[in-house]
Amino acid sequence: MRLLGFPSSARAVGLDLGHSSVKIVEMEGNRLTRWAAVDLPGGAIQNGIIRDIAAVAGCVRRAAETAGLRGATVHAAVSGAACVVRRLRLPALGPRDLAHAIRWEAERLLPYPFAEAVVDYRVLGRPPGPGDGQVDVVVAGVRTDVLNGYAAAIEGAGLRVG
Numbered sequence: 350m351r352l353l354g355f356p357s358s359a360r361a362v363g364l365d366l367g368h369s370s371v372k373i374v375e376m377e378g379n380r381l382t383r384w385a386a387v388d389l390p391g392g393a394i395q396n397g398i399i400r401d402i403a404a405v406a407g408c409v410r411r412a413a414e415t416a417g418l419r420g421a422t423v424h425a426a427v428s429g430a431a432c433v434v435r436r437l438r439l440p441a442l443g444p445r446d447l448a449h450a451i452r453w454e455a456e457r458l459l460p461y462p463f464a465e466a467v468v469d470y471r472v473l474g475r476p477p478g479p480g481d482g483q484v485d486v487v488v489a490g491v492r493t494d495v496l497n498g499y500a501a502a503i504e505g506a507g508l509r510v511g
Contacts (some may be wrong), residue, residue, distance in 0.1 A: 364425040371409045373412045384416035397429020399498040406505030422509040431495040
């Protein structure tokens with residue numbers, strides 16, 4: 350599963366699963382075209398972790414239907430302590446060596462075992478100014494159980510994970 354996938358089309362649907370509400374938006378380019386928000390029952394999401402998948406799925410479904418986005422492919426944000434996002438400056442390496450360096454950095458950065466995480470990264474490019482032989486990289490890691498909970502709630506609402 351990709352953590353740092355970016356929509357390739359001009360149309361994108363985003364989903365925010367907050368502590369107290371679900372928000373869904375559709376963007377076409379820079380323009381907000383559809384949106385809806387639905388309140389969550391208390392305790393359904395705590396510290397970024399879905400505690401009641403069925404309740405969250407129901408709220409996501411209602412938000413998608415209200416916005417006219419039934420069956421959409423959505424890009425969701427994961428927040429809280431279960432998610433780590435860092436920008437790193439690393440030596441410019443070949444793809445295989447860079448993947449090993451990213452794993453080493455992720456093992457150091459994650460507050461939970463690497464084996465319990467999904468980790469993804471994107472090379473942002475070479476840094477400006479003196480930084481020859483280096484690249485800037487954004488690394489994201491999230492606990493697998495948290496990611497699976499988000500996917501279950503989204504798919505349980507009849508939507509697809511982008």
